[in-house]
Amino acid sequence: MKRLLKKEELNRLLLGLMKEYDVIAPIDEEGLILFRPVTKVEQVLWDYPNSLKPVKEFFLPPREVLFQFKRGKVQPANLSLKKRVIWGVRPCDARSLLLLDKVFLDSTQDVYYREKRKSTLLVGLSCNHPEKSCFCTSFASGPHHKEGMDLLIADLEEGIFLLESNSPEGEQLLKGRGKEVNKIDEKIRTKIKEKTERKIERKLKPSQFLERLTNGFDSSYWEKASRQCISCGICRYLCPTCHCFDIADEEGERVRFWDGCSFRNFTKMTSGENPRFGKRERFKQWYYHKFGYFKENHGVFLCVGCGRCLRNCPVKIDFSEVLQQLPAQAQTPAREG
Amino acid sequence: MARIGVFVCHCGTNISATVDVKKVAEIAKGFPGVKFATDYRYMCSEPGQDLIQKMVKEHNLTRIVVAACSPSLHEKTFRTCTQNAGLNPYFFEMANIREQCSWVHDDREEATLKAIDIVKLATAKVGKNNPLQTTFIPVEKKVLIIGGGISGIQAAIDVAFNGFKAVIVEREPSIGGRMAMFDKTFPTLDCAACILTPKMVEVNQSDLIKLYTYSEVEEVSGYVGNFKVKIRRKARLVDENKCNGCGTCWQRCPVRLPSEFDMNLGKRKAIYVPFPQAVPNVPVIDQKHCLYINKKKCGICKKVCPFEAIDYEQEDEVIEEQFGAIIVATGFTMFDHSIYGEYGYGKYKNVTTGLHFERMLNSSGPTGGKIVRPSDGKEAKKVVFIQCVGSRDEARGMPYCSRLCCMYTAKQALLLKEHNPEAEAYVFYIDIRAAGKNYEEFVERVQDEYGATYLRGRVSKIFQRNGRLMVRGCDTLSGTQIEIDADLVVLATALIARPDAIKLAQMLHIPYDQNRLFTEAHPKLAPVETVTTGVFLTGACQSPKDIPDTVATASAASVKACGLLSHEKLPIDPQIARVDVEICSGCLACKEVCPFGAIEKEEIVDRVTQQKRWVAKVAPSLCNGCGACNTACRPGAIDLDGFTEEQIFGQIESLTADKGNER
Amino acid sequence: MLEQLRKKAKELLKNKEVEVIIGYQKSNNNSFTTPCFIESEDGVDRLTWDEHCVYNLSLYLKEVKGKVGIVAKGCDVKSIVALMQENQIDRDRIKIIALECQAQVDQEGQILEKCRTCQVHIPGMYDELVRSKTSPSKIESKESDKEYSVLEELEAKSTPERWQFWQRQFEKCIRCYACRQVCPLCYCSECISEKTAPQWILPSPSLKGNTTWNIVRAFHLAGRCIDCGECERVCPVNIPLRRLNKKMEKEIQTMFNYVPGLDSKKKPPLVDFRVDDPQEFIR
Numbered sequence A: 001m002k003r004l005l006k007k008e009e010l011n012r013l014l015l016g017l018m019k020e021y022d023v024i025a026p027i028d029e030e031g032l033i034l035f036r037p038v039t040k041v042e043q044v045l046w047d048y049p050n051s052l053k054p055v056k057e058f059f060l061p062p063r064e065v066l067f068q069f070k071r072g073k074v075q076p077a078n079l080s081l082k083k084r085v086i087w088g089v090r091p092c093d094a095r096s097l098l099l100l101d102k103v104f105l106d107s108t109q110d111v112y113y114r115e116k117r118k119s120t121l122l123v124g125l126s127c128n129h130p131e132k133s134c135f136c137t138s139f140a141s142g143p144h145h146k147e148g149m150d151l152l153i154a155d156l157e158e159g160i161f162l163l164e165s166n167s168p169e170g171e172q173l174l175k176g177r178g179k180e181v182n183k184i185d186e187k188i189r190t191k192i193k194e195k196t197e198r199k200i201e202r203k204l205k206p207s208q209f210l211e212r213l214t215n216g217f218d219s220s221y222w223e224k225a226s227r228q229c230i231s232c233g234i235c236r237y238l239c240p241t242c243h244c245f246d247i248a249d250e251e252g253e254r255v256r257f258w259d260g261c262s263f264r265n266f267t268k269m270t271s272g273e274n275p276r277f278g279k280r281e282r283f284k285q286w287y288y289h290k291f292g293y294f295k296e297n298h299g300v301f302l303c304v305g306c307g308r309c310l311r312n313c314p315v316k317i318d319f320s321e322v323l324q325q326l327p328a329q330a331q332t333p334a335r336e337g
Numbered sequence B: 001m002a003r004i005g006v007f008v009c010h011c012g013t014n015i016s017a018t019v020d021v022k023k024v025a026e027i028a029k030g031f032p033g034v035k036f037a038t039d040y041r042y043m044c045s046e047p048g049q050d051l052i053q054k055m056v057k058e059h060n061l062t063r064i065v066v067a068a069c070s071p072s073l074h075e076k077t078f079r080t081c082t083q084n085a086g087l088n089p090y091f092f093e094m095a096n097i098r099e100q101c102s103w104v105h106d107d108r109e110e111a112t113l114k115a116i117d118i119v120k121l122a123t124a125k126v127g128k129n130n131p132l133q134t135t136f137i138p139v140e141k142k143v144l145i146i147g148g149g150i151s152g153i154q155a156a157i158d159v160a161f162n163g164f165k166a167v168i169v170e171r172e173p174s175i176g177g178r179m180a181m182f183d184k185t186f187p188t189l190d191c192a193a194c195i196l197t198p199k200m201v202e203v204n205q206s207d208l209i210k211l212y213t214y215s216e217v218e219e220v221s222g223y224v225g226n227f228k229v230k231i232r233r234k235a236r237l238v239d240e241n242k243c244n245g246c247g248t249c250w251q252r253c254p255v256r257l258p259s260e261f262d263m264n265l266g267k268r269k270a271i272y273v274p275f276p277q278a279v280p281n282v283p284v285i286d287q288k289h290c291l292y293i294n295k296k297k298c299g300i301c302k303k304v305c306p307f308e309a310i311d312y313e314q315e316d317e318v319i320e321e322q323f324g325a326i327i328v329a330t331g332f333t334m335f336d337h338s339i340y341g342e343y344g345y346g347k348y349k350n351v352t353t354g355l356h357f358e359r360m361l362n363s364s365g366p367t368g369g370k371i372v373r374p375s376d377g378k379e380a381k382k383v384v385f386i387q388c389v390g391s392r393d394e395a396r397g398m399p400y401c402s403r404l405c406c407m408y409t410a411k412q413a414l415l416l417k418e419h420n421p422e423a424e425a426y427v428f429y430i431d432i433r434a435a436g437k438n439y440e441e442f443v444e445r446v447q448d449e450y451g452a453t454y455l456r457g458r459v460s461k462i463f464q465r466n467g468r469l470m471v472r473g474c475d476t477l478s479g480t481q482i483e484i485d486a487d488l489v490v491l492a493t494a495l496i497a498r499p500d501a502i503k504l505a506q507m508l509h510i511p512y513d514q515n516r517l518f519t520e521a522h523p524k525l526a527p528v529e530t531v532t533t534g535v536f537l538t539g540a541c542q543s544p545k546d547i548p549d550t551v552a553t554a555s556a557a558s559v560k561a562c563g564l565l566s567h568e569k570l571p572i573d574p575q576i577a578r579v580d581v582e583i584c585s586g587c588l589a590c591k592e593v594c595p596f597g598a599i600e601k602e603e604i605v606d607r608v609t610q611q612k613r614w615v616a617k618v619a620p621s622l623c624n625g626c627g628a629c630n631t632a633c634r635p636g637a638i639d640l641d642g643f644t645e646e647q648i649f650g651q652i653e654s655l656t657a658d659k660g661n662e663r
Numbered sequence C: 001m002l003e004q005l006r007k008k009a010k011e012l013l014k015n016k017e018v019e020v021i022i023g024y025q026k027s028n029n030n031s032f033t034t035p036c037f038i039e040s041e042d043g044v045d046r047l048t049w050d051e052h053c054v055y056n057l058s059l060y061l062k063e064v065k066g067k068v069g070i071v072a073k074g075c076d077v078k079s080i081v082a083l084m085q086e087n088q089i090d091r092d093r094i095k096i097i098a099l100e101c102q103a104q105v106d107q108e109g110q111i112l113e114k115c116r117t118c119q120v121h122i123p124g125m126y127d128e129l130v131r132s133k134t135s136p137s138k139i140e141s142k143e144s145d146k147e148y149s150v151l152e153e154l155e156a157k158s159t160p161e162r163w164q165f166w167q168r169q170f171e172k173c174i175r176c177y178a179c180r181q182v183c184p185l186c187y188c189s190e191c192i193s194e195k196t197a198p199q200w201i202l203p204s205p206s207l208k209g210n211t212t213w214n215i216v217r218a219f220h221l222a223g224r225c226i227d228c229g230e231c232e233r234v235c236p237v238n239i240p241l242r243r244l245n246k247k248m249e250k251e252i253q254t255m256f257n258y259v260p261g262l263d264s265k266k267k268p269p270l271v272d273f274r275v276d277d278p279q280e281f282i283r
């Protein structure tokens, strides 16, 4: 179902949602754009560059208590959750959840993830002003894609919005709101969409990745490509699809929290052995997981082209470039550093 | 899982009067891992120890906690007991519920709760104790003595008497130190040379004592039992093996220079022995002033030496030897009075010091035993002695009392009178401190029998009037201002540490105080030991001492050193620091902060990268287990066995885990 | 200056004095720079030098083996000094091409906070020095006397207020450890935050763990941090880490009259002890 809404109507929709759901939306928190629970419509950002942290934090939280224990007695975590809406999700982030579903829902179901997923509606916002670092179009997504969302809001500019449902729940929300969408509206929308897509200059050719990675496992290329890397966790943590975690006991709580393959201790074993001790191995792992192993196991690349890794890398490593430059012939070192 | 036994001691009523020991034992039964707990009247008694051993068998205990007195009293007792029960001796912890609880509290209820916590801490710790093994190091049966003054000489003689080898390293060309400069010594007035030279000769003749004069210690590494010492033997330019001390060379040498030994009151040659009784009686060539060395002229000494002992080509030699123990006997030096304006900033020739006066008194000294005015060599009749110059002066000098100035001043006043009964002696003093056997009597005699005038008060100014030296001071007892026209003023300047004391202390890793005097391990109970095991102190390098005290400490230090050497092997306390080289980043912060120099850097090949890198390494025999390194280590690579982070954490957790539930 | 820099770099590579040069190059989209590693003479043309060379490249010195040349600003040189003091690098294998630096800017073009009070526009230690032909022999920052003015606002707060301020900041921390990873002085092969037995610092991003983490790191940098400001620059959630370190720096300076990174022969005060050290805190 598609409907056309004015800004005020949209606001009313949001206000209505706030009565019934916990609403999470992008806000400006001391200069950082973050998704946070909101209670007022005015807090919510409309035209914003994508958030610093991806929405994965509401499904795979940075820190999650799995259960509590005291003196040998276990207290399971309360999994029931009030129904919530995440408002203003960008298409790339919405798609990332579909990828995470493959990990946490496909074969073995992770109850913690599942419950959160089940009780959350996603209302997306299309992207009219992509950033230089964005490359969603290279990864089966795009600034106006509605995949993974319950409802997509496309900004037709001049205060008019085209809303398109993508699930029964989404349709439910739309019912009886705004007015019908006509052909002209559709045309405007297509024009905006195409214009935006053209703005995305960064284009990758993922079709070659798998083969190049297979050939290049031992390539000296990685030595050089990884040189600048400082092995922090920014790219991993801020990535909407990275989903590695560690588990530890903290003062009577068993917690699961973000971890990443850039850290040396990530693969350190009790024996002291560490298969990915070196920086080069840890750097490489990120590419192999996203564009090699995941593709082999799930048929898709584990990347949505949101560009966060590029934007936030402290030493400005261009991740897409590192991939592009991976030599077709193994062992042939490409450009330096 | 550890099976812990807790034994709570009554200590008669020392503990049980204030702490409900039954309750402590009862509650301890509920602590994690505790399989048995009881109380007993005297845990340290034989039945008490038997009880522990019996219960270990009966309850299969693997860890022991005794809640009693301070570990410094009975830790050893119970460790041995634990070992006798068939357990590793370090599977034992002591909970101090006496000094830290019953003795300092009177509220029984509160004290009992505290005792429970103390026991809880001990059980939490003991559960995480690792078995530790005592290791042993072999002992090199030789003592190094640094400094050949009376203290070093006496120490060497005593070490040799015990049948061990000693090496004296003396910086000057001869041993003897300050004492060799004196004429007579208080309070008995025996002639210094008469009592010193026999000892010097004994040292020279002993098969067990080796002398390295004109030498200095350059580097000390290693640890008790195995100190590795580098000694620089400065080039004498005279072959010690050939020279027989005939003296032809120094008689013929044309260069005349002020003699340091004579406090510049006399002359020596460019090739010289500092004094006639020098040991060894072998001259050295003063390279700074020798004409041959500097201008390739002269060469007389070489020509005249009947034994061809002169060797201008000789060079410094650095030798390395191993020692089991080290005795430091480097003595003292004198405070420089030239900072004092009231005494003329060191400008007046006739204002001298006690040491100058000693040389004048000495009949084999530069003046042949005559007391003269350095300015014109005329006999000095009126002599003013001023005590406490640089001593007891926190602002400009040393804060302490130099202890023997009262005595040597009295001695010098007496000897002045003996040399010339006509002479007048005036002594300005603040207090007379004559605490020693026959000391007070001695000072009395100087005043009563010899008629030295003692004036209680400070000298405010020394100045020149009509070519005479005027000493202005006050006599606080009569309340009058006094001016004395003196021939000679003798300042009793403070005894202070040698200028290079800090360097030596750092080399030996021994502490020194704010006055740069070496610090003993305990001022009362370990007065000749230092905190570095195997390094001992004697004589004036530790604090101003007269000869009786110096000799006493020399004997004490040699007993301690010989005690060490009498062992074939020395045990090392296993409660020491340990480096995890996997984590160590080689920053060496630990090395910098270790007060015992127990950490050195070591190159290893990294297990993973196969590349070389630096890490820290602990020398077990040097580490005292103080833990300073642990706090300096940022990544937590260095841990202290017996007090590991895990043990301490276990303790903290035991207290915090369920606080609130219990109380 | 750039020409000179490239010339010097080329010479070093040509004469085999170094095997690699760590420097700056334009980043892919040309709007900023990124670190680069140059191993051949023809590579030196990639080297760049402008106000976007924010990185403290000394970070890489420990991991790059062999003879290495490094392009360094005054503040970067300070960390090289500190690394020498701490036995981490061998000065003999390092050639420092030092650059006179007026100021660096952030991505928004703002002059960096540290540059306003910089005292080392002309680096203090180098093998080669590249200077601008037009600048005077001595360059002083306009605000060089305001070294600690960034602290004023915090120091005016009461202790509870200050605590509150930092709690609010630490709450944001996501434990990405970028601050640690970018810090030239956080070179430990295994950080205390990674230690598990015992676990000094709770590993998950909770207020408690974050507080311990950030305070412990500040402690570990006390008397060592050379104020390159890199930690604050990289923190993705904008925690004002420089203020924490600056405060420590100030304390050390007032107590021990010591400024890190200026003299490789000096011992850092916190790994040194003297009988006359100030000990007010124990009394």
Ligand SMILES: Cc1cc2nc3c(=O)[nH]c(=O)nc-3n(C[C@H](O)[C@H](O)[C@H](O)COP(=O)(O)OP(=O)(O)OC[C@H]3O[C@@H](n4cnc5c(N)ncnc54)[C@H](O)[C@@H]3O)c2cc1C
Binding pocket: B146, B147, B148, B149, B150, B151, B152, B169, B170, B171, B172, B175, B176, B177, B178, B179, B182, B184, B185, B186, B187, B215, B216, B217, B329, B330, B331, B332, B333, B354, B355, B358, B404, B408, B411, B495, B498, B500, B504, B538, B539, B540, B541, B545, B546, B547, B548, B550
């Ligand atoms: C003016 C005066 C008068 C005194 N009169 C009396 C008296 O009458 N009766 C009395 O009991 N006491 C007297 N004393 C005290 C007496 O001098 C000391 O008790 C005694 O000299 C202390 O002996 P020592 O071996 O400790 O030190 P020292 O005599 O100073 O000997 C130390 C020796 O160590 C050597 N040395 C120093 N550093 C090194 C080094 N780094 N390496 C190698 N060798 C080194 C020195 O060259 C010296 O030979 C008097 C002191 C003074 C100043």
Ligand code: SF4
Binding pocket: B579, B583, B584, B585, B586, B587, B588, B589, B590, B591, B615, B616, B632, B633, B634, B635, B636, B637, B638
């Ligand atoms: S302080 Fe710690 S890391 Fe540094 S050298 Fe010592 S043990 Fe190694």
Ligand code: SF4
Binding pocket: B576, B577, B593, B594, B595, B596, B597, B598, B599, B618, B622, B623, B624, B625, B626, B627, B628, B629, B630, B640
């Ligand atoms: S425990 Fe003390 S003595 Fe032992 S190595 Fe550490 S600092 Fe040195």
Ligand code: SF4
Binding pocket: C172, C173, C174, C175, C176, C177, C178, C179, C180, C214, C234, C235, C236, C237, C238, C239
């Ligand atoms: S960089 Fe910032 S967010 Fe990351 S660990 Fe450091 S303080 Fe925390």
Ligand code: SF4
Binding pocket: C079, C179, C182, C183, C184, C185, C186, C221, C224, C225, C226, C227, C228, C229, C230, C231, C232, C245
């Ligand atoms: S703590 Fe921050 S400012 Fe200090 S040296 Fe490290 S990265 Fe630079």
Ligand code: SF4
Binding pocket: B634, B635, C180, C185, C186, C187, C188, C190, C191, C192, C193, C216, C217, C220, C221
């Ligand atoms: S925080 Fe401390 S332990 Fe961790 S890397 Fe930095 S200095 Fe080392």
